[in-house]
Amino acid sequence: MKNIFKYIMLLIPILFIWSCQDDDDKVIASATSAPIVLEAESNAVNLDPNYKNNPALTLIWSHANYNVQVIPQYEILFSLSEAFENPNNVFNTSNRNKTWTVEEINVLVQEMGMAPNEVGTLYAKVISSLGDQGQLAMESNVVSFQMTPYTTYSFNDYYLVGNATAAGWNPNNNNQALFRNPNSENEFSFTGYFDSASAGDMNEGRFKLIETLGMWQPQWGDSRNEGEDAFATSGDVAGNPGTQDGDPGRFGVPASGYYTFGINFNTLTYTITPFDASSATVYDRVGIIGDATVTGWDGDTAMMRNTEFDPHNWYLHNVELENGEIKFRANNAWDVSWGSTTSYSGVGELGGPNIPVTSGVYNIWFNDLTGEYQLIPQD
Structure with missing residues (x-):
């Protein structure tokens, strides 16, 4: 028992020495050089809507050097201001390069507030850091790019065609466009005059929808087959192409007058409701x-x-x-x-x-x- 106690007493100073030596060997991480953006393929970015998937902008930067063996995290910031007021964090990565397509940059800069169809300037910089809390952050130099964003319009549009409408059955005759619900991009309506030259004639007062002026496809109509499409105030919608291979049936009104036609492409349903325009003002201009x-x-x-x-x-x-x-x-x-x-x-x-x-x-x-x-x- 006494011998064990002696060995323990002999080990204490040795452990103390090792502990002191470990403290002396600890390294405090510090930053030595900031990441520098080495390459931006061009300061003029061509946003051509005909090549939306082509690369538009590439950033490449050097290592951010710290005095410890670590892999820094890099944050890419964009701004429309050289002073980086209201910066936009666009990407985080441990790599040292990033490429955006034409469409990606076009959408991004307009979301930031760059006006379409006008020359604008985009500023970029990279910030390196260590750990999840962004310790020892270092900033790169700032680079700038000039570009002209194009208008982004991703909506479908629909036009009336048929003998109930002013265009007749001509798909390229100043066909009336439907009005899109600004809060629901797949809901449309039109309130106006629909003609039925012979009330009760199953082939009069008829209309369909087309998506492109001058083209019959895609076209939309009643889900019933033509000839079986009796006049209805509501029903299901079919399209070719869209829901089937053959052409759909026709929408229709049994008598001339003002109606509101509504169509929902989310539910593929429609409604036709009479509208009283008898007291509406007819403006000269x-x-x-x-x-x-x-x-x-x-x-x-x-x-x-x-x-x-x-x-x-x-x-x-x-x-x-x-x-x-x-x-x-x-x-x-x-x-x-x-x-x-x-x-x-x-x-x-x-x-x-x-x-x-x-x-x-x-x-x-x-x-x-x-x-x-x-x-x-x-x-």
Whole structure:
């Protein structure tokens, strides 16, 4: 027992010495050099919408050196300000390079606030750090890129065709566009006049939808076969291509008059409801006005309509607009005007706010019965 005690007493100073030696060998991590962006393939980034999947921007940077053997984490920051006000953390990685496609950069910079169809500058830098808490952060130099984002429009559009409509069965005859619900991109409606030359005739008062002017496919209609598609106020929707190989049946109204046609491509259902337009004002003129137009806020650009068929639905084709705002107004005066907050499509309120517009060439539709508007970019 005494011998064991002696051995223990002899080991204590040895352990103490080892402990002191371990303390002396501890290394405190410190940063020695920041990551430097070594390569940006070009300071001019070509955002060509015809090559959306091509590489557009590549960043490559050197190692961030620390005095310990570690793998740093790198954070890539973008900003529209050289001072990096409101920076956007776009990527975290342990690698030393990152590439974005044309489409990725185009979407990203517009989400950050860069205006489409105008030259903008994007700033980038890299921050290195250690651990999950971002210790010993070091920043790289800042590089900048110039680019012109293109308009991103990913919506489907639909047009009326049929003998119930002003276009007849011609798929490229100034066909009326449906109005998209700004809160639900797959819901559409149109309120207007539908003609039935011979009430009760199963082949009159008929219409379908097409997606591309001048083309019969894709087309949409009633899910029943033609000939079995009796007039209905609601039903299921079919498309070719879309839900089947053959053409769908026809929507239809049993008598001439004003109706609201609604269609939901989420549920593939439709409704047709009579609309009372007997007390609606027939305006002499409706136009667009705003700093997005060539005349600014000094005067409006008159819209057109088919007065003999439906005096309440207006249109303009191939109108060039700048980044800015517009409103719709009646009779070249401010007594009656419509506006809203949503771009491309919406429901204008009387005396409502200005409608935001992205620069481009558009076909524009407006309905003075409902205040609905639709702006469709033209390539």
